Amino acid sequence: MEITAGMVKQLRDATGVGMMDCKKALAETNGEMEAAIDWLRTRGLAKAAKKADRVAAEGLVGIASKGTTAAVVEVNSETDFVARNEQFQTIVGTIATLALEAKGDVAALGEMAYPGTSNTVSVELGEAIAKIGENMNLRRTELVSVSDGVVESYVHNAVKTGLGKIGILVALESTGDKAALSALGKQLAMHIAATNPLSIDPEDLDQTVVARERAIILEQVKESGKSAEIAEKMVDGRMRKYFEDVTLLAQTFVIDGETKVRDAIKNAEKTVGAPIKLTRFVRFALGEGIEKVETDFAAEVAATAGVKK
Template identity: 65%
Template sequence: MSITAAMVKELREKTGAGMMDCKGALTETNGDMEAAIDWLRTKGLAKAAKKAGRVAAEGLVGVAAEGKKAAVVEVNSETDFVARNEAFQTLVRDIAQTALGTNGDRDALAATDYPGTGKSVEAQITELIGTIGENMTLRRSAVVSVSEGVVASYVHSAVGDGIGKIGVLVGLQSAADAGKLGALGKQIAMHVAATNPLALSAEDIDPAVVERERSVYMEQARESGKPESIIEKMVEGRIRKFYEESTLLKQAFVINPDLTVEKAIEAAAAELGSPITLTQFVRFGLGEGIEKEETDFAAEVAAFASGE
């Protein structure tokens, strides 16, 4: 297929690699964008091969907790100006509270009654759109619960009680003292906000993701010219490091980097006299994975001034 300038531009924005390198990668992979990213990584030319960090959407993440259950929601708006609006902030808090009565399904939450209105959550959002004059959407929701223990929550870049830019839930199953368990859970939730782990453990990572990493590591190792037996060991070492960096339990605990999160939980269990199991975590970062069109503000002003 023909490689267009737009494709080269897109790959450059995603990887930070040079124009000619991007064109070469797309040519080598017949225009496959994801394969081209891997090709650049293999050659060591990509400065950043992840697009999830290109946060574009505005709005707020809201968190609500009740007993052994907590919910997190993301409600998007077009501008940060609306995210600072008191009515919008109340909407997000109310939706998070309402989510506690659901199983975390986004569509079920949208159809649930919004408190005190006789309308659904979706209908209440639509009404506020009409009032404020800007598009809004309930993007996603999640619920974490335990039969015994606590579900800790944390909001980063908070703009008010329970609302901010990142929301994290951490489920700890245990018969240990709830207060001390909650303190541990809050520390782990803060860790999750900071490190954004890919999964709880190695077993929870999609095998396709692991194989993709392995393939990139293999190509990089082969370019060293070393024997296959050495290459295999090099790749396995890289995969172990990938697990250590990507899975919550194996990450170095930001509160005490001398321990992994797993070891920190074991130490807390010994201190509190009761086993502790980290059952689940959820992290919502505002707008992650959503991209919006980049605009040239200076060009917009010039166009406006010239009457275009």
């Protein structure tokens, strides 16, 4: 039987389950709506949909590497308690490994076959939601690769190898000694975890962000009553300081607290035995950008008990 878009939409409206899972359910049940709903329920997906409006800002960042390629993923849960659950940790580690083939496409990663099951990654997560009882979601992924060099990684607040709260990937291209290059990459990854740069250099910055920062500084300087010529020089000076703060190569290397990162890389070329180019970095911090709802637990308890606080 042909599965139409209208049928998929009807099932999605009835269950709240994602379109791909609804389409699969209809295909498995020959288009029978009630049977498709039961198919989803038996796999815990309809139950999972009821939890989908709950904020999932905890969880784990996972990293996997293979040769000169590495992938990072963020899988969210509602509470840090679930992040300490061994089943959840296994799922995130497996998804990170699969991400090596997803080329940074989170939608494609969600549709990949989950090892040892007949499920996709998204279906496996849905079944885990039903078992563990919390909303979870595969939020994002990135892939970093070099042709000749190393992709080094670092996980901060690690709960297991490759799993933690902050994940960093650093790509260094060089024909030189790979062990020395890897040591430098590890130091750079730790630096990035600590300083959270926005880009490698000013040219890579979002120019909208740069323009907004310059406009803010200009307004601040104007209020000082300086002449237009002096104000412009002050703005240029403060923008140089801004670039030093937010671009990686201009930052002071946290490893020694003195050298600029660009100079630290240049100095390392002597040990590596060849020129080094930092081509890319990725920094995933768990839950960044997710709006978390702050609650007053005591007030909730009092309200439930009918007591005025």
